[in-house]
Amino acid sequence: MKHILVTGANGQLGKTFQEIASQYPGYQFTFTDVDELNITDADAVNQYLGAQTFDACINCAAYTAVDKAEADEDNAFLLNFQAPLFLAEACSNQGTQYIHISTDYVFDGKACVPYTEEDDASPSTIYGSSKMRGEAAALSANPSTVVIRTSWLYSKYGVNFVSRMQELMAEKESLSIVFDQVGTPTYALDLAKAILSMLDFKYEKLDEIGGIYHYSNEGVASWYDFAVAIKSLSGSQCKLEPITSEAYPTAAERPSYSVLNKGKIKNVFGLEIPYWKDSLQACIGK
Ligand SMILES: NC(=O)C1=CN([C@@H]2O[C@H](COP(=O)(O)OP(=O)(O)OC[C@H]3O[C@@H](n4cnc5c(N)ncnc54)[C@H](OP(=O)(O)O)[C@@H]3O)[C@@H](O)[C@H]2O)C=CC1
Numbered sequence: 559m560k561h562i563l564v565t566g567a568n569g570q571l572g573k574t575f576q577e578i579a580s581q582y583p584g585y586q587f588t589f590t591d592v593d594e595l596n597i598t599d600a601d602a603v604n605q606y607l608g609a610q611t612f613d614a615c616i617n618c619a620a621y622t623a624v625d626k627a628e629a630d631e632d633n634a635f636l637l638n639f640q641a642p643l644f645l646a647e648a649c650s651n652q653g654t655q656y657i658h659i660s661t662d663y664v665f666d667g668k669a670c671v672p673y674t675e676e677d678d679a680s681p682s683t684i685y686g687s688s689k690m691r692g693e694a695a696a697l698s699a700n701p702s703t704v705v706i707r708t709s710w711l712y713s714k715y716g717v718n719f720v721s722r723m724q725e726l727m728a729e730k731e732s733l734s735i736v737f738d739q740v741g742t743p744t745y746a747l748d749l750a751k752a753i754l755s756m757l758d759f760k761y762e763k764l765d766e767i768g769g770i771y772h773y774s775n776e777g778v779a780s781w782y783d784f785a786v787a788i789k790s791l792s793g794s795q796c797k798l799e800p801i802t803s804e805a806y807p808t809a810a811e812r813p814s815y816s817v818l819n820k821g822k823i824k825n826v827f828g829l830e831i832p833y834w835k836d837s838l839q840a841c842i843g844k
């Protein structure tokens with residue numbers, strides 16, 4: 559029986575792991591959030607990982623408020639850079655496989671073909687910079703770290719673009735949504751299952767293939783396209799207007815293109831990835 563520690567377990571990805579845990583009888587899960595294990599406390603992290611034997615630690619905790627981070631740099635870096643370093647070091651000391659989640663926002667968005675793991679990260683936001691530093695710190699302290707970059711995550715838990723759109727569509731007659739930022743939505747349930755199948759598929763060898771992997775759903779969409787699909791699946795009558803980013807100023811400037819190339823994760827782990835609209839239907843239909 560493999561023992562998996564999930565940190566940040568009350569966030570949307572963490573709750574998704576909680577939802578599916580019973581479908582994986584080969585794994586024993588320990589779920590922690592800040593009250594049980596504050597990952598910004600190095601001593602607490604060392605003690606927690608030293609007190610029990612974990613085969614893997616999946617870190618779902620992060621500072622994810624992209625606009626707020628612009629004026630809250632210290633806290634964003636504490637959670638997204640320092641804390642992953644503490645976890646990666648503690649995992650290395652204990653022989654625990656560290657799985658770290660990162661983001662498409664490490665890219666500046668100037669590309670026009672999907673980003674591979676070899677492409678240079680050059681974030682334009684504090685959130686993206688803090689996540690980029692976190693990836694690098696974890697990999698340098700513990701080269702067997704598996705970093706999974708994902709994008710536009712949604713689920714039935716917490717606040718995300720899908721829940722926000724559904725709420726706004728119910729309140730307003732019309733919404734304006736940017737169409738010049740393009741990426742790929744990712745259903746947290748698909749990501750969680752992919753991570754568990756990675757642990758299962760080549761678990762014995764996982765520590766030999768540390769590095770960065772890209773995972774999102776298949777396909778490409780703008781936020782406007784995403785909103786149109788949410789509207790259609792939710793049966794909303796709200797009018798949606800496509801606008802440019804210039805017409806929707808935000809504290810953090812999002813990448814205009816952040817599609818991830820998933821060739822590596824599919825080749826190494828033999829993953830089959832669902833198309834984003836099918837997964838959206840699976841989420842909203844639930
Ligand atoms: N959301 C998205 O669209 C995307 C997310 N990602 C990445 O995916 C991962 C999961 O994101 P998501 O599930 O959306 O994140 P959430 O923001 O939903 O969840 C993060 C969780 O971490 C908890 N947390 C905060 N501080 C600490 C701490 N010091 N110690 C332990 N736990 C803490 C939060 O608690 P509290 O709420 O009380 O602060 C929350 O429960 C992150 O690494 C994120 O960067 C990547 C791409 C897209």
Ligand SMILES: Cc1cn([C@H]2C[C@H](O)[C@@H](COP(=O)(O)OP(=O)(O)O[C@H]3O[C@@H](C)C(=O)[C@@H](O)[C@H]3O)O2)c(=O)[nH]c1=O
Pocket residue numbers: 622623624625660661662663708709710711718719722733734735736739781806808812
């Ligand atoms: C609510 C709203 C947003 N938007 C725009 C703003 C922004 O450019 C885009 C997305 O909005 P959000 O702020 O909801 O999403 P954002 O917080 O940028 O989402 C990001 O979160 C982090 C954690 C990640 O790692 C990324 O992969 C990505 O998922 O939609 C509109 O155009 N109209 C609207 O009414």
